[in-house]
Amino acid sequence: MVTLNDVARVANVSASTVSHVINKTRRVNPETERVVRAAIESTGYAGDGIARSLRKGRTDTLGLAMSAISNPYFGEVVHAIERSATAEDYSLLLAETHDDPERELRAVRDLLSHRVDGVIMAPSNDPGAALALIERRGIPVVLIDRVPVEDRPHTDAIGVSNREPVAQLVTHLVEHGHTRIAMLAPQPGVATTEERVEGFLTGLRRNGIDPQPGLLELGCHNSDALEGALSRVLGLDDPPTALVLGNNQVTIGAMADLHLRGLVPPAGIATVSFDDFPWADSFHPRITTMSQPTDDLGVGAVSLLLDRLADSSLAPRQRRLDPEFVVRESCGCVR
Amino acid sequence: MVTLNDVARVANVSASTVSHVINKTRRVNPETERVVRAAIESTGYAGDGIARSLRKGRTDTLGLAMSAISNPYFGEVVHAIERSATAEDYSLLLAETHDDPERELRAVRDLLSHRVDGVIMAPSNDPGAALALIERRGIPVVLIDRVPVEDRPHTDAIGVSNREPVAQLVTHLVEHGHTRIAMLAPQPGVATTEERVEGFLTGLRRNGIDPQPGLLELGCHNSDALEGALSRVLGLDDPPTALVLGNNQVTIGAMADLHLRGLVPPAGIATVSFDDFPWADSFHPRITTMSQPTDDLGVGAVSLLLDRLADSSLAPRQRRLDPEFVVRESCGCVR
DNA sequence: TTGTATGCGTTATCAG
DNA sequence: CTGATAACGCATACAA
Numbered sequence: 001m002v003t004l005n006d007v008a009r010v011a012n013v014s015a016s017t018v019s020h021v022i023n024k025t026r027r028v029n030p031e032t033e034r035v036v037r038a039a040i041e042s043t044g045y046a047g048d049g050i051a052r053s054l055r056k057g058r059t060d061t062l063g064l065a066m067s068a069i070s071n072p073y074f075g076e077v078v079h080a081i082e083r084s085a086t087a088e089d090y091s092l093l094l095a096e097t098h099d100d101p102e103r104e105l106r107a108v109r110d111l112l113s114h115r116v117d118g119v120i121m122a123p124s125n126d127p128g129a130a131l132a133l134i135e136r137r138g139i140p141v142v143l144i145d146r147v148p149v150e151d152r153p154h155t156d157a158i159g160v161s162n163r164e165p166v167a168q169l170v171t172h173l174v175e176h177g178h179t180r181i182a183m184l185a186p187q188p189g190v191a192t193t194e195e196r197v198e199g200f201l202t203g204l205r206r207n208g209i210d211p212q213p214g215l216l217e218l219g220c221h222n223s224d225a226l227e228g229a230l231s232r233v234l235g236l237d238d239p240p241t242a243l244v245l246g247n248n249q250v251t252i253g254a255m256a257d258l259h260l261r262g263l264v265p266p267a268g269i270a271t272v273s274f275d276d277f278p279w280a281d282s283f284h285p286r287i288t289t290m291s292q293p294t295d296d297l298g299v300g301a302v303s304l305l306l307d308r309l310a311d312s313s314l315a316p317r318q319r320r321l322d323p324e325f326v327v328r329e330s331c332g333c334v335r
Numbered sequence: 336m337v338t339l340n341d342v343a344r345v346a347n348v349s350a351s352t353v354s355h356v357i358n359k360t361r362r363v364n365p366e367t368e369r370v371v372r373a374a375i376e377s378t379g380y381a382g383d384g385i386a387r388s389l390r391k392g393r394t395d396t397l398g399l400a401m402s403a404i405s406n407p408y409f410g411e412v413v414h415a416i417e418r419s420a421t422a423e424d425y426s427l428l429l430a431e432t433h434d435d436p437e438r439e440l441r442a443v444r445d446l447l448s449h450r451v452d453g454v455i456m457a458p459s460n461d462p463g464a465a466l467a468l469i470e471r472r473g474i475p476v477v478l479i480d481r482v483p484v485e486d487r488p489h490t491d492a493i494g495v496s497n498r499e500p501v502a503q504l505v506t507h508l509v510e511h512g513h514t515r516i517a518m519l520a521p522q523p524g525v526a527t528t529e530e531r532v533e534g535f536l537t538g539l540r541r542n543g544i545d546p547q548p549g550l551l552e553l554g555c556h557n558s559d560a561l562e563g564a565l566s567r568v569l570g571l572d573d574p575p576t577a578l579v580l581g582n583n584q585v586t587i588g589a590m591a592d593l594h595l596r597g598l599v600p601p602a603g604i605a606t607v608s609f610d611d612f613p614w615a616d617s618f619h620p621r622i623t624t625m626s627q628p629t630d631d632l633g634v635g636a637v638s639l640l641l642d643r644l645a646d647s648s649l650a651p652r653q654r655r656l657d658p659e660f661v662v663r664e665s666c667g668c669v670r
Numbered sequence: 671t672t673g674t675a676t677g678c679g680t681t682a683t684c685a686g
Numbered sequence: 687c688t689g690a691t692a693a694c695g696c697a698t699a700c701a702a
Contacts (some may be wrong), residue, residue, distance in 0.1 A: 050678090052680055059385065096414075114385075279612075282590035283614075284619040350673090386694070390695080674693085676697105
């Protein structure tokens with residue numbers, strides 16, 4: 001590899017002059033600068049970020065720990081984060097948590113060993129160990145998506161509102177004449193799930209409906225669990241006429257299953273869901289959803305992190321964004 | 336930050352002993368080891384990957400340069416790559432190329448400055464500069480997806496077959512009685528596009544159909560271009576009865592447009608496409624496609640790269656995977 | 671079995 | 687305006 005010293009030798013100057021030319025960190029004679037730049041060009045010098053990082057104590061890299069594999073919705077968030085990170089001249093180091101506390105710990109360890117300047121993390125249902133590690137290292141972290149406000153009021157975080165929007169979804173269903181409404185929810189223990197379930201219950205009560213234990217199924221984020229849940233729910237003596245789908249994953253799985261059962265919305269059964277798809281408008285059934293502002297979520301997370309990187313004494317901030325209610329045709333016509 | 340020396344001081348040994356304990360790189364007295372480990376524990380020592388990388392000349396990080404934002408299909412490939420990289424104890428540094436040679440160059444520069452050990456890249460239509468930079472640095476690169484075999488026979492690469500599969504798609508359409516067939520293709524200049532267009536032409540001729548200039552539209556990877564293309568094609572005196580969609584992006588865009596025009600397949604018009612969706616089975620229209628083995632693509636790319644990292648004298652390898660023909664219902668019933 | 675010394679490629683301080 | 691030099695935190699060759 002060609003180093004600073006190589007360039008210096010070619011240009012007949014000291015290494016420090018070359019460094020200063022590159023970083024524009026002190027005045028240098030225009031003629032000297034010309035020679036140095038020529039030497040850089042001719043040697044093809046490219047610099048060594050590792051050595052620079054060691055010296056400066058910063059890597060200009062942000063770590064991202066989330067479960068992008070299991071949930072396609074995270075893919076969009078990743079891209080938004082990537083975009084705004086590079087816009088601010090930060091690189092992005094990716095680590096997959098698989099929504100599992102143990103893998104999450106490994107992911108964070110990996111990020112830290114690479115000395116990222118800060119971490120954005122979509123916490124699992126038990127992120128204590130991982131967060132402790134980050135805090136011990138003394139670098140900032142912002143939580144995204146799953147915002148456990150109550151637990152960690154001192155941690156920067158950004159997520160969407162869940163309770164009220166899901167309640168609104170339920171009301172929408174009721175307005176279409178449904179009273180037997182079931183909810184298929186993903187991972188229990190995760191903040192978003194808990195909040196959406198609460199919203200479901202609230203929505204029911206608000207409309208004078210008594211929540212039935214058999215009409216709430218948790219852990220429907222993989223197809224096996226989902227199939228079982230759907231069987232139980234639809235096998236009830238008095239089966240539901242409408243379904244609330246807890247997230248993207250659940251929605252895709254449920255549609256596959258309903259398709260097999262010949263129960264395609266809105267004719268077969270009514271459905272509403274949380275999370276939207278970019279293609280939701282052009283494929284059927286066109287599902288009525290609460291659409292998450294994935295872009296704002298990613299951009300907001302990066303901005304929270306960079307703000308704190310710039311000023312660690314900032315007061316903690318926890319932002320909630322509102323999802324957008326997108327009415328399509330999965331509930332039948334309005335009566 | 337707590338360093339090796341801090342631990343050494345606490346344990347009353349030299350830094351090198353601590354280092355050797357951590358890396359198991361030479362025998363140390365069990366009692367000494369115990370003391371050292373205790374010191375590591377009590378200090379919360381976490382190590383510094385940057386310093387280690389500088390010393391060892393490796394970062395154990397792989398760079399990934401692709402346009403994951405503009406094409407959702409890449410998202411799945413990214414995840415496959417991430418999975419197999421971490422399985423081999425490599426981290427993944429992400430860089431977005433936006434399918435643009437200039438941004439691609441920046442992306443690669445970023446990757447290199449972070450001193451990644453190797454690069455996986457989905458080349459733009461003019462990757463010369465970026466590849467030159469990588470090769471100058473002397474680190475291995477494997478090309479993924481767009482495999483310009485002819486141009487760079489010495490570069491490791493992995494992609495899918497395009498020509499024959501698209502020809503097969505055309506034949507499928509012909510078997511359903513179509514003779515007026517149009518193709519909506521994405522970025523011209525990119526290897527996959529060129530090959531798929533060739534496949535389209537081959538398929539036509541093979542079935543005794545003369546390719547019509549007006550029935551081939553390029554650059555349909557954004558909605559504006561796509562809308563224009565669709566208008567032109569459908570506005571023809573003798574409009575096509577079937578459409579070949581060049582990739583994922585084109586498919587989603589086209590379906591949105593066709594939906595607006597009331598031309599939903601298979602009733603409105605027949606369609607086949609390249610690339611599949613995870614949800615393709617449960618949403619309508621259920622499109623007949625050539626499904627890319629995204630998982631094998633990602634795993635294969637990592638394995639090519641690691642092999643070369645292990646032995647740089649290996650003969651260049653260029654792998655072509657076969658897409659899977661998935662027949663659904665977007666062409667009407669078989670006659 | 672352990673310690674000392676050196677250098678990886680930079681940046682920044684201190685002289686000149 | 688420029689050069690010499692000392693860290694940054696670690697791994698390793700060489701001594702002991």
